Amino acid sequence: xxxxxxxxxxxxxxxxxxxxxxxxxxxxxxxxxxxxxxxxxxxxxxxxxxxxxxxxxxxxxxxxxxxxxxxxxxxxxxxxxxxxxxxxxxxxxxxxxxxxxxxxxxxxxxxxxxxxxxxxxxxxxxxxxxxxxxxxxxxxxxxxxxxxxxxxxxxxxxxxxxxxxxxxxxxxxxxx
Amino acid sequence: xxxxxxxxxxxxxxxxxxxxxxxxxxxxxxxxxxxxxxxxxxxxxxxxxxxxxxxxxxxxxxxxxxxxxxxxxxxxxxxxxxxxxxxxxxxxxxxxxxxxxxxxxxxxxxxxxxxxxxxxxxxxxxxxxxxxxxxxxxxxxxxxxxxxxxxxxxxxxxxxxxxxxxxxxxxxxxxxxxxxxxxxxxxxxxxxxxxxxxxxxxxxxxxxxxxxxxxxxxxxxxxxxxxxxxxxxxxxxxxxxxxxxxxxxxxxxxxxxxxxxxxxxxxxxxxxxxxxxxxxxxxxxxxxxxxxxxxxxxxxxxxxxxxxxxxxxxxxxxxxxxxxxxxxxxxxxxxxxxxxxxxxxxxxxxxxxxxxxxxxxxxxxxxxxxxxxxxxxxxxxxxxxxxxxxxxxxxxxxxxxxxxxxxxxxxxxxxxxxxxxxxxxxxxxxxxxxxxxxxxxxxxxxxxxxxxxxxxxxxxxxxxxxxxxxxxxxxxxxxxxxxxxxxxxxxxxxxxxxxxxxxxxxxxxxxxxxxxxxxxxxxxxxxxxxxxxxxxxxxxxxxxxxxxxxxxxxxxxxxxxxxxxxxxxxxxxxxxxxxxxxxxxxxxxxxxxxxxxxxxxxxxxxxxxxxxxxxxxxxxxxxxxxxxxxxxxxxxxxxxxxxxxxxxxxxxxxxxxxxxxxxxxxxxxxxxxxxxxxxxxxxx
Numbered sequence: 001x002x003x004x005x006x007x008x009x010x011x012x013x014x015x016x017x018x019x020x021x022x023x024x025x026x027x028x029x030x031x032x033x034x035x036x037x038x039x040x041x042x043x044x045x046x047x048x049x050x051x052x053x054x055x056x057x058x059x060x061x062x063x064x065x066x067x068x069x070x071x072x073x074x075x076x077x078x079x080x081x082x083x084x085x086x087x088x089x090x091x092x093x094x095x096x097x098x099x100x101x102x103x104x105x106x107x108x109x110x111x112x113x114x115x116x117x118x119x120x121x122x123x124x125x126x127x128x129x130x131x132x133x134x135x136x137x138x139x140x141x142x143x144x145x146x147x148x149x150x151x152x153x154x155x156x157x158x159x160x161x162x163x164x165x166x167x168x169x170x171x172x173x174x175x176x
Numbered sequence: 177x178x179x180x181x182x183x184x185x186x187x188x189x190x191x192x193x194x195x196x197x198x199x200x201x202x203x204x205x206x207x208x209x210x211x212x213x214x215x216x217x218x219x220x221x222x223x224x225x226x227x228x229x230x231x232x233x234x235x236x237x238x239x240x241x242x243x244x245x246x247x248x249x250x251x252x253x254x255x256x257x258x259x260x261x262x263x264x265x266x267x268x269x270x271x272x273x274x275x276x277x278x279x280x281x282x283x284x285x286x287x288x289x290x291x292x293x294x295x296x297x298x299x300x301x302x303x304x305x306x307x308x309x310x311x312x313x314x315x316x317x318x319x320x321x322x323x324x325x326x327x328x329x330x331x332x333x334x335x336x337x338x339x340x341x342x343x344x345x346x347x348x349x350x351x352x353x354x355x356x357x358x359x360x361x362x363x364x365x366x367x368x369x370x371x372x373x374x375x376x377x378x379x380x381x382x383x384x385x386x387x388x389x390x391x392x393x394x395x396x397x398x399x400x401x402x403x404x405x406x407x408x409x410x411x412x413x414x415x416x417x418x419x420x421x422x423x424x425x426x427x428x429x430x431x432x433x434x435x436x437x438x439x440x441x442x443x444x445x446x447x448x449x450x451x452x453x454x455x456x457x458x459x460x461x462x463x464x465x466x467x468x469x470x471x472x473x474x475x476x477x478x479x480x481x482x483x484x485x486x487x488x489x490x491x492x493x494x495x496x497x498x499x500x501x502x503x504x505x506x507x508x509x510x511x512x513x514x515x516x517x518x519x520x521x522x523x524x525x526x527x528x529x530x531x532x533x534x535x536x537x538x539x540x541x542x543x544x545x546x547x548x549x550x551x552x553x554x555x556x557x558x559x560x561x562x563x564x565x566x567x568x569x570x571x572x573x574x575x576x577x578x579x580x581x582x583x584x585x586x587x588x589x590x591x592x593x594x595x596x597x598x599x600x601x602x603x604x605x606x607x608x609x610x611x612x613x614x615x616x617x618x619x620x621x622x623x624x625x626x627x628x629x630x631x632x633x634x635x636x637x638x639x640x641x642x643x644x645x646x647x648x649x650x651x652x653x654x655x656x657x658x659x660x661x662x663x664x665x666x667x668x669x670x671x672x673x674x675x676x677x678x679x680x681x682x683x684x685x686x687x688x689x690x691x692x693x694x695x696x697x698x699x700x701x702x703x704x705x706x707x708x709x710x711x712x713x714x715x716x717x718x719x720x721x722x723x724x725x726x727x728x729x730x731x732x733x734x735x736x737x738x739x740x741x742x743x744x745x746x747x748x749x750x751x752x753x754x755x756x757x758x759x760x761x762x763x764x765x766x767x768x769x770x771x772x773x774x775x776x777x778x779x780x781x782x783x784x785x786x787x788x789x790x791x792x793x794x795x796x797x798x799x800x801x802x803x804x805x806x807x808x809x810x811x812x813x814x815x816x817x818x819x820x821x822x823x824x825x826x827x828x829x830x831x832x833x834x835x836x837x838x839x840x841x842x843x844x845x846x847x848x849x850x851x852x853x854x855x856x857x858x859x860x
């Protein structure tokens with residue numbers, strides 16, 4: 001976990017593309033919205049390993065979002081049920097369900113379908129928003145924070161010093 | 177400045193960079209403003225549009241450029257090349273495996289599956305599976321015969337199998353079509369095809385077809401077969417057993433009674449020599465009387481013993497004599513029953529020709545009934561072996577406190593059986609050629625209820641002018657039912673066994689057979705058909721009696737012998753345990769033969785009656801003789817018991833006589849004593 005935090009700190013404070021961090025956060029939101037233990041979630045998760053997405057951001061925010069997402073199940077379940085019972089889509093869903101391996105994705109589960117739909121819909125806004133935040137941070141706050149007194153005090157906190165040490169090992173440089 | 181190695185500036189940040197490289201490949205990939213400012217300050221634009229920096233750089237600047245070069249290198253592309261490469265290596269590995277190994281695995285798996293169904297070795301050569309095309313092909317497939325391990329049950333040549341690939345990924349083997357250019361059966365094997373129980377007989381298999389119904393003129397065989405229906409043999413055996421039991425019982429008791437009688441006789445003899453006149457005193461006389469009195473209980477006891485034994489013995493002897501007398505009646509009844517089976521005056525099964533045809537039909541149809549039974553057995557094994565794995569219950573979802581589970585919306589699913597062969601065609605040669613064979617099979621499934629259709633099968637073998645055709649259906653839905661039509665045209669007939677009774681050595685010809693066979697849910701077998709035999713050629717044995725001559729004449733004169741038959745069995749005769757089959761047959765020559773025989777019928781019937789009586793009597797002789805001998809022994813015992821009773825009477829008489837004599841002597845002694853006592857007394 002410390003390593004993930006350090007990697008994220010390095011990524012945000014270095015020249016790594018803001019889009020990679022943002023994609024990690026957006027993908028974490030998508031994966032958190034879809035319940036785990038099915039083929040769909042596993043394929044999506046595997047895909048993120050093959051793309052240039054900041055995995056530390058993804059894993060950290062996945063853990064965070066998973067704590068919060070159950071609060072939204074009340075909305076996801078009816079959304080999923082609405083989509084799965086939509087008459088124009090019945091033929092497609094039936095054909096899909098009769099394909100080999102497709103039943104393993106459990107797309108016919110209301111939470112899975114609702115989570116997938118909500119996750120796909122929210123992915124782009126989350127990506128854009130996170131990328132903007134990272135860009136703003138780098139442009140306005142990074143250099144200012146690097147030498148501030150508050151940050152010096154903050155660094156003395158044991159957890160933070162561990163993170164800083166780990167970040168240093170990863171070659172923060174610009175993070176100071 | 178510390179001495180040491182100078183930090184090398186990355187090649188990306190050469191002294192001179194083109195505008196394209198600096199403005200499109202470097203700057204856009206640097207996002208930290210201070211780093212951008214650093215680069216923009218380090219590189220200055222030249223007159224020709226390129227960007228240049230100072231040649232000598234301090235270590236700090238060089239170190240910073242190295243970090244920035246790493247960032248530029250990392251900030252390109254969307255895909256992680258390393259991990260994708262690893263995935264590609266895995267894919268290549270799978271491809272290599274697919275090319276070189278998976279065919280062998282599929283071949284081994286298919287061989288195991290076939291061995292499971294047929295319980296014999298299966299060999300496949302040259303198998304190739306192309307999943308994407310959904311095609312499986314092989315050069316040769318051979319399945320050994322479980323009952324004849326050195327022969328193949330069937331063998332397929334170069335064959336192609338079209339599969340549903342999508343169903344394969346769902347663990348279902350759906351064969352749309354299987355075509356084979358070469359099919360053979362019963363071919364010899366170089367190695368044994370047995371896979372278990374090597375002690376199972378591999379030699380000539382016992383014909384476990386139908387049981388013999390009857391042989392009309394072989395009396396010995398007739399009696400053997402009808403033994404269970406005859407009463408006289410059982411009665412004779414019972415008579416002998418009862419006589420043995422009676423003899424053993426009564427001889428022991430008679431011996432015991434005679435022993436007691438001898439003891440009594442000794443005591444009685446001792447009394448015979450007693451002279452009452454020699455007894456001087458009343459006390460002596462009374463003592464003698466007491467001895468006599470003491471013998472009476474023994475006498476009565478022995479007398480009772482002998483009397484009881486005699487009565488029991490007499491009763492048994494009389495009973496055995498009655499049973500012996502009844503034997504004659506039983507023998508006559510049995511002879512009458514046997515003659516009813518061999519009566520030559522009617523047609524139907526009782527006719528000779530039908531009786532000759534029945535065993536031959538049993539052998540021929542029995543073979544096909546066995547094939548039908550085995551086909552049913554294999555199909556059931558396929559259903560059983562497919563069904564036990566297909567329906568594993570779905571694992572219940574673990575909806576623990578941390579696991580999110582929604583509602584399941586169901587969609588229609590086409591349920592497929594675990595295995596389905598929709599169409600199989602195999603052929604050898606072509607119609608019109610010297611040899612042609614064709615075999616087809618349809619809708620063979622591990623779950624017939626899903627298929628919704630019975631299994632269809634058929635075979636056709638044509639060789640020159642001979643044809644054998646089988647068409648059938650096997651319905652495993654609900655109960656099991658098999659029906660098949662069999663047609664054999666122009667088949668050669670050459671019989672040399674079972675003709676002795678009609679004094680024929682050989683019967684040759686050609687026959688056409690049409691039959692239908694049905695195997696029901698409870699294993700009940702039934703069917704019927706017609707055999708037409710033509711171009712008859714007969715060879716007679718040297719001696720021909722009336723029957724042989726009549727049969728020979730009838731067959732020689734006939735253009736065609738037609739046999740109509742029906743058969744049925746309650747338990748399947750094709751089961752390994754074997755079952756009793758009843759076959760009824762009638763020929764078109766029955767009446768003709770009966771008419772010819774009717775002339776000599778009386779003599780034939782009488783002759784048969786004599787032969788039956790001789791044979792039956794011969795069988796009963798031993799038991800009856802033993803029974804008679806034992807009965808004689810019982811008579812001797814009876815005589816002994818009579819003698820014993822006479823002896824007892826004699827002893828009774830002796831004792832009575834002696835008693836009377838002693839009482840007289842006592843009276844005499846008493847009178848003398850009174851005279852002595854009263855001598856010299858005067859009475860008032």
